[in-house]
Amino acid sequence: MLSDIEIAQAAKIAPINEIATNLGLAPQEIEPYGHYMAKLDLKNRKNDPMTGKLVLVTSINPTPAGEGKSTVTVGLGDALTQAGKKTVIALREPSLGPVMGMKGGATGGGFSQVIPMDKINLHFTGDFHALTTAHNTLAALIDNHMYQGNTLRLDPRRILWKRVLDINDRALRHTTIGLGGPTSGIVREDGFDITVASELMAILTLATDLPDLKHRIEAIVVGYTYDKEPVTVAQLDVAGALTVLLKDAIKPNLVQTLAQTPVIMHGGPFANIAQGTNSVQATKAALQLGEIAVTEGGFGADLGAEKFLDIKVPKLGKAPSAVVIVATVRALKMHGGQAKSDLTTPNIAALTTGLANLGRHIQSMQRYDLPVVVAINEFSSDTPAELALIANYTQQFDVKAIPTDVWAKGGAGANALAAEVIKLTEKASQLRPLYASEDALTTKIEKIVTEIYGGSKVEYSPKALRELKTFAKYGWDKLPVVMAKTQYSLSDDAQALGAPRDFTIHIKTLVPKLGAGFIVALTGNILTMPGLPADPAANHIDLLPDGETITGLF
Structure with missing residues (x-):
């Protein structure tokens, strides 16, 4: 075969x-x-x-x-x-x-x-290389801003913008950067997501043209100040450079x-x-x-x-x-x-x-x-x-x-x-939306859980409850929601196969993606940087001596 x-x-x-x-x-x-x-x-x-x-x-x-x-x-x-x-x-x-x-x-x-x-x-x-480069350019500019005087008063403990890589690498989920002395930047906790989890990926797929792309990039919230106020790319004044990297x-x-x-x-x-x-x-x-x-x-x-x-x-x-x-x-x-x-x-x-x-x-x-x-x-x-x-x-x-x-x-x-x-x-049909745009964020999440997943309850962590208050303060609570959930189950438990009923979805944290125009709700044990299996596909991919024919790629 x-x-x-x-x-x-x-x-x-x-x-x-x-x-x-x-x-x-x-x-x-x-x-x-x-x-x-x-x-x-x-x-x-x-x-x-x-x-x-x-x-x-x-x-x-x-x-x-x-x-x-x-x-x-x-x-x-x-x-x-x-x-x-x-x-x-x-x-x-x-x-x-x-x-x-x-x-x-x-x-x-x-x-x-x-x-x-x-x-x-x-x-x-x-495309993915360009996205990875643009995303990490923004990460470098954020750290450089803090190193060069931090006029925006960004709190290193409240930076939302991680780095990304388009490969599964569990070792990079949690990192510490800035080590090596005063000339190596601000020491802080960081981490990597996979490139497809980048907000820039979401923005690229939702943008209608280059001006819309730049406008969405400007709206990205990269973190919070010491006074817990949001800081956007527009305030860093680097949206133009990122747009240039994504123009193709x-x-x-x-x-x-x-x-x-x-x-x-x-x-x-x-x-x-x-x-x-x-x-x-x-x-x-x-x-x-x-x-x-x-x-x-x-x-x-x-x-x-x-x-x-x-x-x-x-x-x-x-x-x-x-x-x-x-x-x-x-x-x-x-x-x-x-x-x-x-x-x-x-x-x-x-x-x-x-x-x-x-x-x-x-x-x-x-x-x-x-x-x-x-x-x-x-x-x-x-x-x-x-x-x-x-x-x-x-x-x-x-x-x-x-x-x-x-x-x-x-x-x-x-x-x-x-x-x-x-x-x-050829039949006439009219989409009936699941929720209205003006519905509260919690209402949207509840409708997804009960009407799509078949669950009965949503439980928020203390951190998620604090985030809901912050989002309401800035009017972000009316945005659509993207549920980050295991794909293997209707619930947030990957082992619960079939059609479980009356389960609870657990919201760990909520992340504002204002450039994309939605809020991400992370549930259960979902990871934004996957790991490699015991026998990764890479072990079986090779190039024949002709320099052109690839083998083992599925």
Whole structure:
């Protein structure tokens, strides 16, 4: 059996100018990065109408068994193209953290991939490097300001702006900087987040253009003074320099699938610690250029889809016409208590129990009054009885569950799914928001916990309660909320699989992200800098003697 990278390396890939021309882009709108990737300069299309229909792909809570949400997204896009629809896929960019760690990349798999997958999963067009540099430049400028006299009276104990790195490195979660004597800066506690957790990543994906990017950067709160007053980037007067570092990164990237369906890839915030969607610019362009735009929200519907609908849709100005929830027999059996080592064994009892997780996600998406279809991402070990059980279960929600085999067959494996998606997008629907913008922060959190997660209570730490008072003082308590929560469970306990009920969500701390325009609520034991596993993917990646062929990259 060929690996993902072997399939990608054997593919016929079209010159990126050809993909752009077929999409209707003019030569001056394309900035090639080599032969098969390009940046898009779409400033002249800013006011073009978004005439396409939007399809959001999400999933059940992920498990080590794998769900294949990106693979289904790509396969569905190819199937819609084959059905005669001018389709554009909008995806996030991969982070090197998962690529070198254990989750993998973000380009799909098998015969349902975005290519060139090796370049995309590694350095791509340099967006993440630019973000890392801009973020750490601000960190250096903050420390330099304190060292050079600290006219803003920043309290070194209350700096919010950590440093970042686009690799999993647990050793950097907590650091002490400024050691080495008086000429080495102010001694203080610091730490690193992964680049995708940077507020600059969130800003990049929500900014509409360069002026908006700079305006959002100016609003970033970097810390507090000795008098506990907030200090922003605007007060440091360095937003211009940071904007310069991001002037190319703000442009979306154009690539293609194995079937040469155009893919606009841009931004990559994780959904467990940030908003989990590609950029507003990328999705908007897909809606302007195609009849159907297929996009995804990271991790399960409790995280990526909720944030897409409550954070991104108001900025985008357009709601999905259909939601696809990806599930696998294997993952549902894990949610029902079956061991990972035994997932190829049929187990109707475990599957029946695990289906509650799928049911919760169907209900949460229907809470927004959006049409839903379930895509069962097939594995060879799935039995007809197991597939039939899922299909029968979803009928109670008036939702179809359609088997797809896009890993092995590409778009041809999603023809039935594409037909149902087209049918759903032709129905009239109107998004019903989960909360109103004027709702208090605590009300927004409570609605997410009770109506999306299925919990019953929110408990705030003493620190979080103090932060709520501070936010209310400055009027920040009316901002939307991004829940930072484990992706593996509907609760904040990663071990509570299936569909737990009547649980409590524990809010440890709240972080103002005024540039992004939301408040982050950190729950449970969530980490903003992951660690590497015992056998990281990096151990298996290599370069052949030809200097070009990469092996072991999935």
